Amino acid sequence: MFVDQLFLALIVLPFAGAILAATLNGHAKTSVRIAFTVSSLSSLLGLAVAFLIFLDGEMRWELPFSSPFGPLSFYLDTLAAFFLGTISVVTFAVSVYSFGYANHYEGKYPVGLLGAMFNIFFSSMVMVVSSSNAILFLIMWETMSLSSFFLVIFEHRQEGTVGSGLFYLIMTHIGTAAIGMGLLLMYVNSGSFDLSSFPGAAQGMSDVLRSAVFLLWLVGFGAKAGIVPLHVWLPMAHPAAPSNVSALMSAVMVKTAIYMLIRCCFGLLGVQDTWWGITVLAIGCVSALLGVMYALIESDIKRMLAFSTVENVGIMLIALGVAMVFGSYGLKELAGLALIACLMHVLSHALFKSLLFMGAGSVLLATHTKDMERLGGLAKRMPYTGAMFLIGALSASAIPPLSGFISEWLIFQAMLQSFSIPDAMVKILITVALGTLAITGALAAAAFLKVFGITFLARPRSRDADEAREVPKSMLLGMGLMAALCVLAGVLSFAILPGLDQVSAPLAGASIADSLVNGIEIVPTVGEFSQASPPLIAVIILAVMGLVLTLSQAYGGRRKVVRADTWDCGTPLTARTEYSGRGFSNPINRMFSWVYRPIRTFRATRSPSPYIRTEMRYTSTTQPVFEKYLYGPTEAGVRWAAKKISVIQTGSIQTYLGYIFVVLVLLLVALRL
């Protein structure tokens, strides 16, 4: 009962906050305070609800009025609670961060509306994971899309923002259409809009129909999750949005799609075919690899982070795909393991990606630019932001024992277990996926190294960067919270994993908590295949670090540290003698030029001597492959067809009467025949 009331409060509170914030739009400071106080309170509520559900197991609740589609009910099991918890944690930190961040919009944009939409966005995400009625779910799904759309176009007077937002809205709408069709196909077979009736109906459906539903959902939710080639909106929308919003979108909104994919493939449809899992796996691999490759060559911090989200969604799908493959062979424990790995990655990605986006927001706030090529030297000017951004980057690069490492480690372990699968071809496919994942990991490290190194290290590349100052305390607090969680979720993962097992056990059909966690060790397998202990790794690292510091100080005595200029062959040290971000990624750009299809031009002005060039110009741009070869032609095709059709409106009344005449004659003849 208590949970019900908390849940009710969780629904009502953000809406009340939104309305209040919108009404007080005129008083910017007050409305910011109200909006984000409410959102942080309601996220705490969400956390409490999630926690209680983990204790109780599940919760069902209905809206007091009925609809033509049956009761509008909410159902939360541990899976939903896990996502609710993740959403809440991230929202809490981002809300704290927003106190400081939202203030800089004061006087430029209606901040109250930002706060209001922020609350609605949070609330819609909560309801997406908790809706049990298909139509209610669709409504909340679109509310989530719409509210995030409004948040994306918040800075609508910026060049390109509205266009990016629109593209996002359209992509997500296409997804919704596919999802809706899938849900309705299920409804037609189950006779009820309640999601709980779907698994039963799925049993009676033909293979073709069930696969159709699966593919529709894969496309629909994939569009939201940002799978390649439906990912194009991410690097457009995330940079356009205010940073606190991009943090939420990237860290948790795309996760709602992962949530639904897990829910659909394991709950609603039941894992049936191996090729489903292989499909998800393949999509995951392509997304992970292409995502990280584009992240690597990007020089806009937020775009880079968006591409990294594509990569990480890919990794989650790899884990999910492996889980589905295991499930299809009845290897329940292993399916559970892969699912836990997937969930762990969901959690760790939520933590580090929100941290990184908040960090990017801080940089943007302090320097007014998110172009790495204009940044640099921020680690000295904004030490706290720098340190926390580094923690995020380390977690994203899977540096042990941070949370990002633990999840990647678990995914590797799950994939290594593929030797239990009877089919050799499937084993080989999973091996290839494993190789892809390994390359992805290495490239991700390079990408995050680049974003941190170019942005925060060495000399500033512009005056804005030179004059950067540390951001307000509330923003640091928000980031600090996430940074601490990045570390803790890794080190204390042995305490988190049994909780994740509670989530995966009902889906995969087997609980592996007993074997998975042995004291402070994690044994992610059947038998003695492998193990690791994140807290011990942390302890060892700290101990060795202490030892190294002490001993190296002791040996050779205390030596002075002299400050001097960097050696650079005697050339003057300016921003232009530093290595640029583009230069950093150039070797990889060249190595994979068949993917990037870079367009390079080189022009030098001619002068009398061939050895003396007065001016040289080198440009290199990467072709937006998907825009150019997929979206561009599609849009052009639709427009072309529309143009052709619109010829019929000639303006001549004779033509118009002619249409009626022709239709009449045709129909009369058809009737006679």
Place this chain on the structure above:
Amino acid sequence: MIEIALISPAVLAIICLLLGRHTRAIEAISVAGAGSLLVSGSYLAFRTFDEGAIDEGIWFMDQFSGLMMFIIVLIGFLAVVYSVPYMRQEMATGEVGKRKVSYYYGFLFLFMLTMVMVVVSDNLGMVWIAVEATTLVSAFLVGFHNKATSLEATWKYLIICSIGISLALLGTIFVYASSLPVLGEGSDLHWTSLMAVAGQLDPAFLKIGFVLVLIGYGTKAGLAPMHTWLPDAHSQSPSPVSALLSGVLLNCAMYAVLRYHILLTHSPLGGGFSSGMLLLFGMLSLGVAAAFIITQKDYKRLLAYSSIEHIGIIAIGFGFGGFWGVFGGLLHMLNHSLTKALLFFGAGNVLQKYGTKNISEVRGVGRTMPFTAALLLLGALAITGSPPFSIFISEIMVLAAGIGQGSFLPVIIYSGILVVVFAAFMGHVVRMIFGEPPPGIEKGEISRSGLLPMVALAAAIMIMGLYIPGLLGDALKELIGLFGGME
């Protein structure tokens, strides 16, 4: 009882025409009269919802008429309320004189009278007369501005709709012919008496009759390819009239078609023939409208084409049939009226503020008229089928019907086109609302009172997005039985 709903607009029209230059008095009487019409019309509608059909000889109302009646009086009332500030602004800018204003209100009430007559006439011949009368009356409203373009629109409207309606008369004759062998000389062309013997009507006559009626009334309803007059007429008329034309008149024409559809469903022919025809024309309308929405440069025409699209959806809903198809179709008639009226009101504000119908010349409405912009954006989202607004509900019902039928090709085309329309429509509207307004446009709403009907409509479509009032829901379910959607 039903006569009240017929007499009062007639009386109001005469008063308005007589009062001439007393603009203030006309305004007061119009609003009060439209209000009382709303009360009496709604009373009739709810009586049908509550107690079932009211049969008063030549006047007959079942739940279907009730639904239509409710739409007419509601949108009519809101249009009158919106007209007051709209016409004042037109007078202030010197567009129209006082004398014309009295004509405007007079014809507005006559227009409502003819539409009410369409839905309360039992006699299918009377329905025809009333539909033709709507054309004749509204022609004056379409041509109200007396500009070259509005005259052109009026001419096309008159000629194309008249030719269409002649075909509908031919169709009516055939349906009448089909009843003669059964009812003999006693046949009075009353829908109720035809329904009573529906099982014995001659299928061959019904078939050709329905085809002619569909082309005929379909012209009036804006089904492609007979829709050609619609974008012209709807974009050239004053905005409150556009709201009535798009939101109500199209429904009335569709109502007439559907009466025949019901008849055919109960005849030996079964519902398959007429459903198939509705589906065909619905799909055509959807496709054609989508093409024009993509390439559109004029926002009032954009709304007009959107009306064609939605009439298409309604036709598709009834074409799919079954519980959800009919439910969705009926609900969509209501939802589309509410939403389209909201959008035309919003477009009226924009037109009066910016003085242009060109989408590319309208920028930054959010800055100049924040409330209109918000309502417009909300309306745009609603009309393109975004939840949590009501059109989403009816569209998803239609989709459910299609999927339930297993007609996958139409379903795929339907959803594909809806997505494309969404993209194109939002593309236009979002560009109008955001960005920097062009220089020389003052900030500030046209009028506060003009926003009231818009707010009411917005609230209605939002509430209907999640919740359908029990009485309405029950009435619609009764109707589903009538359409044969229950089996």
Place this chain on the structure above:
Amino acid sequence: MVNDLSLDTINALAALILLADFMLVASSRMRSLTRIFALQSLAMGGLAAVVAFETGVGHIYVVAVLSIALKAVVIPRFIDYTADKIQVNREVEPLVKIPGSLLICAAITMLAYFVTEPIMELGTAITSNCLAISFATVLIGMFMMVSRRKAITEVVGLLVVENGVFLAAVSTTYSMPMVVELGVFFDIFVGVIIMGVFAFRINRTFETVDSTVLRRLKD
């Protein structure tokens, strides 16, 4: 049972109506257009009167009288008046040349027979064989509207369509219930007047009634 003379008269009048259709298409003068239309309407009225006489249904007489009064007298006069007033060029100016039009009309007539054949067999009325002619009249009326330039010719075309519909009513159902029939006449009458009003206005604004210039509104 049925008077042979009546039947012959009906058939002759129907043939006259069809002939009028062709004459309408063939005529190149505005004036003759209205004359032929009046003639056609007269034939219509006559046909209705014969049917009234044959069936003994009283109100068909009223219909016949109204038809003759309105369509054969008042409306042609009104159109002539309007045309004079706005000084329409007396040429019809077809978009499709007259020989071509006539061939098309012949094809339309065959088509009309083709599509109405099964229905005519069903018909119980003595006049049911006029149905093909009524369809032909409707379609030819529409064809006139499609292929002629002037606004006034469009109105005439529309009236021809109405005549076709009227013929269909008489030939299949011996006309419709009285109240409906009156309403229809009223509507047609008002419609023509309103169209006349707008033809005036268009002429004033565009200085022509050539409806092909009405092409500003398009996409």
Place this chain on the structure above:
Amino acid sequence: MLTSMVQALLVLALSPLFTGLIRRSKAYFQGRQGASVLQPYRDLAKLFRKDSVLSHDASWIMTITPYVCMTAVIAAALMVPFITDSSLGFVGDLIVVVYLFGTMRFFMALAGLDAGSSFGGMGSSREMTVSAIVEPTILLSIFTMALISGTTDLSGISRNLATSGLDLVRPALFLALAAFFISTLAENARVPVDNPSTHLELTMIHEAMVLEHSGKHLALMEWSSMTKLLLYAVIMANVFLPWGIATDLTAIGLATGIVAMSLKLLLFGLAIALVESSMAKLRLFRLPNLLTVSFSLSLLAVISYYIL
């Protein structure tokens, strides 16, 4: 626990010797006299006694990097079996070890960028490019061994392989070994990927990154790199060819272990020196070919494990 600590210390202590050995044998192959095998010890001792110079532009990253690198290799050393098959394998398995090396590389590359010189940036950029393919190769080749031996614990792999005689030997093992060997060269800045003794900045990879370190910091960087090299050799020895490793702590076992390890290390040292003497450094943009070959080998290794 204690054994692994002792072994880690041993690795740390012996790493300069291993580097000295390679340099010496390389000199021999090239017909030079070369410095003593103990020269690296002297270099380190000298560096430890010198002051450090830090760039004005560098941040705290530059300062902590030497310590982080040293910590990472020592932590890795604790998890790798050396003379005996016992290590802290329950703390971290082979993936942890590989990612610890990754940590080291990450910080080294950061420090390369930190000073703001174009050489450091170039070094970092190239290092990350190379590692993008090398790291997955290493993972895959060790995974092959994990599959063969049924565990991902490095000690476990050694133990299972060593105690089962030749039962577990498969073609996959050799493919994986070849891939791992190429990766070892690439990861430890050896010819043909990098030249450890180059003096031309434009050809540097590893040296360019540590260009701005000096004194004690440089000593730590150099030492950690040497240790990393030895660790790779040890992994190669104990994972792919673990026969002879001490599976118990008896005197005989230990003696065999020490002898076997010494022989194997000597062999690898010679092999590396031979390669370095007989091959020229590849151009940077020719490298992908070589690295892709090694990656394909490792992938082939796993696949052949399943097929054969």
